[in-house]
Amino acid sequence: MTSSRAAKALFQAGAVVLALGLTAAVLAATGTRPFAAFASIASGAAGNWGVASDVVVAWVPLLLVTSGLLVTFTVGLWNIGIEGQITLGAVFATWALRSCEGSALSPALAIALAFAAGMAGGSLWAMLVGALKTFGGVNEIFGGLGMNYVATALNIWLIFGPWKRPGIASMSGTLPFDKAYWLPTLNEQSRLAPVAAGAAVLAIVLVFLLVQGTYFGLKLKAVGKNPKAAFLLGVPTWQYMMASFAICGALAGVAGAVQVTAVYHRLIPSISSGYGYLGLMVAMLVNFSAALAAPVALFFAALNVGAIQLPITLKLDSALAGVLQGTLVLFVLLAEGLRGRLMGKKGGKA
């Protein structure tokens, strides 16, 4: 047992080294000293309290999304439609806030409603993909992809149409909400809302408990690993798939609501900001383990934020963060496959 675990760790470590090496090579190709770039990212993420709080701000939606994706991955689904679910969550949250604006309801209640609406929106959008899969046989990858585009179109139509700013419509989104309806942040300068951070941590803890500790989670795992056997053991497989879509969509919706109420205070065209796809990467990298999700998500968020100032300090494109993230996941995947090929196939199948 220990030798195989040691082998696994060895391969993963090798993957990380290769990833860093490849990124360094890419950097060298642009004529930059790799260390300088890494140092710049590090200081861009942890150099002062301002950027540190920005890292946490980016961490919140990423962690929420990753938590949800862990549920769908447990049941064996590729929820590529996560981006659209974030968007719909943001849309529903915006709609709720717009309806409450200026009404008698207290701002706190309005924000709470916005979050509830966001969960409903994301959940609904996810269940559409689930329905397409269960009743229409449409693979959830392509169904999700299609619905992402529809969500984007819906979002843009709202921003440029019914919800446009008075005067002319603008790419900078809808009219910002009154300050009263902003989720309270740490202080004036930062965009970090403790409520949102708390929600993210709560989400990952709940998902961990759900998957590891409940009957529901055990049944999810069974469906994910062997749907046929799970069915024979009495688990209603399609219902559990739909339930996982609903949960993941709800968490994505919360992420969307956070973006609207705490970060941008309005609806913008790119409200999902790629957090969905990034969350998929985090989930793949931690091999769907909830325990590692929070730290790895923090690391990825730090890379994103740290790379923001690269164009200024080193005249490099901030996409370097994505390069690092991508190579890490790629090499870990390849290493896992290599390990399986080299070690696992002894005495194979008849």
Add this chain to the structure above:
Amino acid sequence: MNGDFLFIGLAGVLASAGPLVFASIGEAITERAGITNLSMNGLILLSAMSGFAAALSTGSLALGFLAGALIGGLVSGIVAFSSITLRQSQVAVGFVLTLLCRDLSYFLGNPIMGKPGPRLSATPLPALGEIRYLGPFLFSHDIMTYASFALIALAWLFIYKTRPGLVLRGLGERPAAAYARGANVNRLRYLYTIAGGAIAGIAGPMYSLSIKAGWKGTITGLDGMGWIALAITIFGGWSPVRVALGAYLFAFLQWLGLVLQPSLPGVPSQVLQVAPFPLMILTLLFVNVGNAEWVSASLARLPERPRRTLARFLRAINVKPPAALGTPFEKD
């Protein structure tokens, strides 16, 4: 709108669809062999940037297109290696690569962003280019657009009229049977994944060296073409001619959106750009709706006449994916 304007506009549609034709037909070939190459979006961006960079540094447009094809083949090679040899999930590796290649293209392309570079010019065919209406429509394009026309014909000929093309069709349908007929399934899957990727890799330079010359980073407008190509591959039923028609339809809708923009101020162009995806979902629904149990159960309850007509209708719209798409092949 007069006739000249219309045909010039339609010529633009044909030209702007060129990259999509290359990408979709390349992916159709790969998927016919049984592999789904989800890295398409990033692949196109990376090949566009590399193609432009190569053309910029060497001054040769040909080298630019070659570079794009090489990058396309290389990225697809990683997909092939990971799925065929390492038996990892095609979705996982394709998805990671699509994001990675996109970020690589922005990062490595940063220094050349906004720089003016060589641009492919139109080569109107003598005599044919002069014909009224048809001239500008079909015969006044640049070399690569002509190449896209040729690709449709070549791909169609290859798949439906040659021996290796027949084996390709069998490969995706029933690899075990192809193996029984003597085909080296895994080697062929490598071949067609890389070849399909190389063909798709031409789409990128077509964009950065011709349609919207230059590399403009995130505002290039190229991001998303790969996903659209994947959708069109399905919508076109993995057949070169139908796939190309799907590409032209999409480009036409985009052009229509631009043309109608002044008359519909409230509707942004992005809404029309979404069109391929509901179409793709509908296609996938139709693919499976004949097979779903609840459909056949409800069909069985209908009386004779409507059941027969409905069954015939279902069979007509039925678009079948290669049966072995996405499944690994093991020699047992």
Add this chain to the structure above:
Amino acid sequence: MRIELRNIDKSFGPVHANAGVSLAVESASILGILGENGAGKSTLMKILSGFQPPDSGEILLDGERAAIRSPADAIRLGIGMLHQDPLDFPPLKLVDDLVLGSPGSLRPDRGKAAKELRELAGRFGFDLDPGSYVDALTVGERQQLEIIRLLWLGAKVLILDEPTTGISLPQKEKLFATIKRLASEGMTVLFVSHKLEDVEALCDRAVVLRQGRLVGGSEPPFDARRLVELMFGKELPQAPRRRAEPGEAVLSASGLCLDSIRLQIKDLELSVCSGETIGLAGMEGSGQALFLSSCAGLERPVSGRLRLGERDMTSAGHHDYKRSGVAYLPAARLEEGLVPGLSLSDHFTLAEGKKGLFIDRGEADRRAMSRIAAYNIKGRPESPVESLSGGNQQRALLALLREELSLILVEHPTRGLDIESTAYIWSKLKERCAKGAAIVFISSDLDEILQYSDRVIVFFAGRVSPPLPAEGLGVEELGRLIGGKGWERFDEAKAPTGAARGQGA
């Protein structure tokens, strides 16, 4: 072409599929290869046709050693194999299916191929239109197409693997006439089957494989008794059996019709009583698995009725059956019955169907420990099920069964298990019988069928025998029925209601 196999040996892990098999076939002759499931016939043919390399031994074609390492090699050497499920391409046209994989120029001449297809088809009386699609053909027609294709490619050896499963009688007669004609024209034919009457009608010679070894052969006139004895082994003295006291009807099927791609079961009548054990015998693919699945709600009947006690369960789903006290244990333990990656404890927790939110780990472990002890499973609660041996996996499957069950349906309960595990599994099953449960099981082991069943039902190509009391039944008779002989007496004796009637596909 003369084929000689010398000392062919092949193992898959612990399974010794072929053990030193040697045989020779002359050209212009038809050799029948008989054997029950798992005897090694398919493996041997796979080796000859290039799908598997042998571990040792050699193949000689016309006296020369041949290296057959892939199907491509085999085709080149003129060896053609007709698989039980023809390896063709459903969405293609016949002419395309014909041409695919054949050597030649870049552009295949479809016109010429179509003409040659028509000619060959006509020569043998096949009705094949080159322009039609493969998925529109019946199984028999697809076979005809494959034979034509192999001839067209110039095959000198034809291997036929269970070709008469799922084809109509006229098609079978046509097939046999074709084979005889081909043999007379010089073809070497190997005919693999479990159907005695087919081998008797067609072959010049027959050999029997049993447990990987060539145990004997025969020439016409064939002695069916001797062949059966070779295939299934001599009769063993039976252990004294406990006679079950049948109680009330637990499951009753009336007029049941089931459909699958290869066969149809028509008008099945059966009543299973509590406390009794019914064994379903027959070669794989004869309909037993289809029937067993329908008893669990996993297959929907085309028509007829299935009742559990008083309740009509015909259109109920599997989970309804489970709630009504029916359990189904599949043959593929790790692929269909257990979840690889989950532990024993997890499985017991899943099967328990408890209410509540959080798993009580302490209780789960206690439950796991007690089950492990009760069923003598060599494993710990946290052991992942894929690490258990086959016997322990089967015990785990049994341990997952709920206490109160009225009907237990088992597919191949002791496949691949040693004698000790087999006896243990059956002791556990019989314990349930004593408590009133009924058991219906499928097995390819005739001894097992005869030893543990109260009544036996034989399946042959979708035909279903009436339930036969196991006491008076012998191995030889059972083997004959499985091979398709002796069914006439069922048609003659019109059994009173309550017994099973059967009809052909």
